[in-house]
Amino acid sequence: MKLPAFSLCVFACTACAFDIDDVFDRLDNALTVSLFQDNLRVRLSGTLDLEFYNFEQPAPGLIDSRTDNLFDPRLTLFLDAQLGSQIYFFAQSRVDRGFDPTDHGADIRLDEYALRITPWQDGRFSLQIGKFATVVGNWVPRHLSWDNPFINAPLVYENVTAIQDKYAPYSPLYFVYGPYYYAKYSFNPVIWGPSYASGISVAGKLGRFDYAVEMKNTSLSSRPESWNVTENGFENPTFSGRLGLRPNEAWNFGVSASEGSYFRREAEPTLPPGRDIDDYREFVLGQDASFAWHHLQVWAEFYEARFEVPRVGNADTFAYYIEAKYKFTPQFFGALRWNQQLFGTVSDGYGHNVHWSEDLGRIDIAVTYRFTPHAQLKLQYDFQHETTAPGDNNHLFAAQFTVRF
Amino acid sequence: MRLRGLLWLNAISSVLPAALLGSATVEGRVELPKSRSAPVQAKRYEIVTKGGVLSTQPPLAVVYLDGAFPRPASLPTKEVTQKDLTFIPALLPIEAGTKVEFPNLDDTYHNIFSYSPAKRFDLGRYRPEERPIPSVIFDKPGLVTLRCDIHEHMRGLILVLNTPYFVMTDTAGRFRLDKLPPGHYTLKAWIDSRTTKEKAVDVKNGQTLHVDFP
Structure with a gap:
């Protein structure tokens, strides 16, 4: 009885959705404005995401919630403007419960804004200035809810490690055994989401190669509050770059590198005497590959990262994921992702070498049904397993309904 | 016997001057x-993009004679190309049963799909030189909205009609x-x-x- 009722529900939603679809297409036309004989075109668009999470404590990834069930609605507005063929501007603003899923109150932010100048038609060079996603790796182009086959990010973009950017550890032992599960938001992953830090980038395409180099105000691991130029200036910039090779439309390979100091200013009093935040840096080396053919898409990224940690030394980690998406029907697709992060060892100060965070693996499975080109439902299950500690396994169930306009 | 009669009728009709028919x-x-x-291309995360301006596509209408007409044995194949991140033509009227090919003339992937009740399909990602050229037979009358899963701004329309008598207006509306x-x-x-x-x-x-x- 439940299955027919569910099928009827899906059918009814789909039928209604086709009428609504026409409304969204007309709304899209209404939200596109053209001025000066089509030389300036501006489009307002957005997504409404309704997310639900069920997990075990401690909450996985960057989810910050004391309860096991979390409802996280999010309204995202985009502005895209094209002036002639050379000037492009975009902005992204969000209203939600925090940049990452939290049980806090409402929050409104301007997450991205950037001006891009492309002097030549062939795309050999462009200059971009503003607050925008990193050029490192290949996850950024699909990180928004409509394009991401999953509800969350790959492990390397959200797994908090023992690194913290507000305080330097006062001993190696504290660094290794610090209570980062219970004050998770004080600690950092290797790359924090799409890293919408502020800065400037140059990018271009030369034959089968493409390049992108950026100077940002803060490192890849830095928290969203650090990305604003009002919060963090360019005294300690981070330099990142990616070199890509596209032998044909199906394949894309890239190598990325990033280097910059990761401590916030308030960490200065906790550093060893005579040392500066610029003395402690995050180095990231990345390799990425992607393949697409017909209904199959595959992505992989591999990251080696090193943090220079006061009173500890170098803390190294290696993280990777392999992700595949396949469209079973025009409206239904599934995705599978295997993530793993391995940590090197550091001295605990008592003559022992210990892993500085727990090695872990995570498998993500998701299915998506697109009712129309403007509405989709995504369901996801994650299983996370720590391999070097007796830490509990974690199961996460998530659902996300997205309306795009 | 009935089939033979139809074959004769077909043969006669093919040699008769059009004026008599x-x-x-x-x-x-x-x-x-x-x-x-003109649409605005979202280039936020395509850090390497060409600076092209998308062209405005003027509105056109399709005028057709509605009625019950015999369906021909074969119909010519039509084409909707993807060039400079737009569908060309943006509106294509066809008779039901027509095969439409979708050649990709850009140097990037496209992924054409339609969720329209008249024809639901998804061609997946394919290269410009892909052979055979991806195609779809539109056998049910109705309006089919074409979209690209990669380039959100791309829109095209195929109007599938139950009549062989149709024409598109010019930009002034004349037909x-x-x-x-x-x-x-x-x-x-x-x-x-x-x-x-x-x-x-x-x-x-x-x-x-x-x-x-x-």
Whole structure:
């Protein structure tokens, strides 16, 4: 009885959705404005995401919630403007419960804004200035809810490690055994989401190669509050770059590198005497590959990262994921992702070498049904397993309904 | 016996001058809506992009004679190309049963799909040189909205009709339908997904009828 009722529900939603679809297409036309004989075109668009999470404590990834069930609605507005063929501007603003899923109150932010100048038609060079996603790796182009086959990010973009950017550890032992599960938001992953830090980038395409180099105000691991130029200036910039090779439309390979100091200013009093935040840096080396053919898409990224940690030394980690998406029907697709992060060892100060965070693996499975080109439902299950500690396994169930306009 | 009769009829009709089969003409003008703004390409995360400006596609209408007409044994294959991140033509009227090919003339992937009830399909990602060229047979009348899963701004329309007598207007709304069989029909002007105007017409051999859709 439940299955027919569910099928009827899906059918009814789909039928209604086709009428609504026409409304969204007309709304899209209404939200596109053209001025000066089509030389300036501006489009307002957005997504409404309704997310639900069920997990075990401690909450996985960057989810910050004391309860096991979390409802996280999010309204995202985009502005895209094209002036002639050379000037492009975009902005992204969000209203939600925090940049990452939290049980806090409402929050409104301007997450991205950037001006891009492309002097030549062939795309050999462009200059971009503003607050925008990193050029490192290949996850950024699909990180928004409509394009991401999953509800969350790959492990390397959200797994908090023992690194913290507000305080330097006062001993190696504290660094290794610090209570980062219970004050998770004080600690950092290797790359924090799409890293919408502020800065400037140059990018271009030369034959089968493409390049992108950026100077940002803060490192890849830095928290969203650090990305604003009002919060963090360019005294300690981070330099990142990616070199890509596209032998044909199906394949894309890239190598990325990033280097910059990761401590916030308030960490200065906790550093060893005579040392500066610029003395402690995050180095990231990345390799990425992607393949697409017909209904199959595959992505992989591999990251080696090193943090220079006061009173500890170098803390190294290696993280990777392999992700595949396949469209079973025009409206239904599934995705599978295997993530793993391995940590090197550091001295605990008592003559022992210990892993500085727990090695872990995570498998993500998701299915998506697109009712129309403007509405989709995504369901996801994650299983996370720590391999070097007796830490509990974690199961996460998530659902996300997205309306795009 | 019946099949043989049909074959004879087909053979005779193929050698008869078109004038004897249908020589009537309907011409006129359709009031077209105002031009829409050209779309804006979202290039936020394509850090390497070409700086092209997308062209404005002027609104056009499709005028067709509605009625019960025999379906031909074969129909010519039509084409909707993807060039400079737009569908060309942006509106294609076809007779039901027509095969449409979708060649990709850009140097990037496209992923054409449609969720329209008249035809639901997804061609997946394919290269410009992919052979055979991905194609779809549109066998059910109705409006099919084409989109690209990679380039959100791309929109195209295929209007699948149950009649062989149709024509697209020019940008001023003018149309001319030739070689129509005599009879009493409904002449329709499809203007957009929500607007189809119609008028009853009496088509007579050798006559040119003037019909406007204000």
